[in-house]
Amino acid sequence: MSVSAALRPGLRAARATHRPLARAFTSGSVDGFVGAVGNTPLIRLEKLSRQTGCNIVAKSELQNPGGSVKDRAALGVIQDAEERGLLKPGGTVVEGTAGNTGIGLAHVCRARGYRCVIFMPNTQSQEKIDLLRMLGAEVHPVPAVAYEDPKNYNHQARDFARALPNAIWTDQFDNTANAAAHHRTTGPEIWAQTRGAVDAFVCATGTGGTLAGVGRALKEKSDGRTQVWLADPPGSVLHSYVTSGGKLKERAGGSITEGIGQGRITNNLGTFVKELDGALHIPDEKSIAMLYELLDTEGLYLGASSALNVVAAVELAQKLGPGKTIATILCDGAYRYQSRLFSRTWLKEKGLENAIPEHLKKYAVL
Numbered sequence: 422m423s424v425s426a427a428l429r430p431g432l433r434a435a436r437a438t439h440r441p442l443a444r445a446f447t448s449g450s451v452d453g454f455v456g457a458v459g460n461t462p463l464i465r466l467e468k469l470s471r472q473t474g475c476n477i478v479a480k481s482e483l484q485n486p487g488g489s490v491k492d493r494a495a496l497g498v499i500q501d502a503e504e505r506g507l508l509k510p511g512g513t514v515v516e517g518t519a520g521n522t523g524i525g526l527a528h529v530c531r532a533r534g535y536r537c538v539i540f541m542p543n544t545q546s547q548e549k550i551d552l553l554r555m556l557g558a559e560v561h562p563v564p565a566v567a568y569e570d571p572k573n574y575n576h577q578a579r580d581f582a583r584a585l586p587n588a589i590w591t592d593q594f595d596n597t598a599n600a601a602a603h604h605r606t607t608g609p610e611i612w613a614q615t616r617g618a619v620d621a622f623v624c625a626t627g628t629g630g631t632l633a634g635v636g637r638a639l640k641e642k643s644d645g646r647t648q649v650w651l652a653d654p655p656g657s658v659l660h661s662y663v664t665s666g667g668k669l670k671e672r673a674g675g676s677i678t679e680g681i682g683q684g685r686i687t688n689n690l691g692t693f694v695k696e697l698d699g700a701l702h703i704p705d706e707k708s709i710a711m712l713y714e715l716l717d718t719e720g721l722y723l724g725a726s727s728a729l730n731v732v733a734a735v736e737l738a739q740k741l742g743p744g745k746t747i748a749t750i751l752c753d754g755a756y757r758y759q760s761r762l763f764s765r766t767w768l769k770e771k772g773l774e775n776a777i778p779e780h781l782k783k784y785a786v787l
């Protein structure tokens with residue numbers, strides 16, 4: 422069978438996704454911010470699919486109303502706290518977050534009438550801090566110290582919430598309502614949008630909510646046929662944990678990809694880490710090159726974790742061979758990081774200027 426014939430069922434499934442999903446559009450409108458979360462398009466990356474002979478499809482989570490994959494987790498943890506009676510009208514939501522979860526929480530808090538307080542490491546981009554404040558959240562930038570240190574932003578968020586009446590710490594890393602939101606929505610959406618023809622799913626992790634939630638859903642629906650792989654940036658220990666059969670080493674080094682990379686097995690990743698089919702380590706040079714490539718060839722303006730995910734999807738396509746459908750996540754857009762990712766000075770400081778192919782350097786205009 423020719424490659425194109427082998428591809429046809431998968432191609433049909435992926436191409437059919439330009440039609441809106443019935444659930445989101447039958448009533449003509451959705452209810453407010455909360456109703457607009459999820460049901461994002463699955464984008465077939467045309468050039469990369471052609472090059473690999475696979476269907477590379479990417480869930481466009483930047484199209485959530487708060488602009489990232491974390492809208493789902495934010496809504497999931499708040500709804501869970503409401504259902505369990507932990508969060509009552511007029512209450513306060515407190516979180517430690519590198520940005521996107523806080524932005525999702527700040528939106529949901531405005532829509533639901535809660536006060537929102539965010540602790541974040543002071544290494545994060547100014548765009549994200551400004552946006553949180555514009556959304557009415559109180560932001561506390563704190564020193565970026567390791568999780569073991571009591572001054573870590575997560576512990577500060579927990580302690581702040583404990584000292585206040587009618588306040589919850591949403592605890593995105595270890596509160597499994599996060600992964601449950603992806604298990605209930607993102608995973609089944611990918612399954613429906615590919616008509617069940619998804620051979621593999623790969624993405625990077627921060628909390629692990631997306632990987633474990635989507636991964637579990639796809640494995641359940643496919644009776645274990647869908648492979649699930651982890652993609653890891655430099656400075657994260659999960660890749661070596663998976664490939665060494667469960668040895669957790671010290672974190673060393675770092676990455677320019679904000680929002681991903683992990684030093685421990687969070688509750689959201691939990692036992693799912695043992696069900697992973699493999700892990701890929703993606704250096705920043707490859708993520709940056711892909712970021713510019715996706716802008717040039719697909720017109721997609723993405724954050725660095727999305728680019729890393731696409732690099733991983735391409736590497737997985739090469740490993741699994743032609744005719745496969747590989748799904749990944751476009752976590753957010755570049756808007757939140759443009760002063761870094763499109764600045765030659767910043768890229769030079771990080772030693773990444775030469776990672777951009779010569780003909781694409783014209784996009785680094787800042």
Ligand code: PMP
Binds near residue numbers: 491627628629681
């Ligand atoms: N990409 C970006 C830009 C993020 O902000 C996050 C969340 N921190 C992730 C990826 C990873 O998602 P998760 O927390 O579900 O592992």
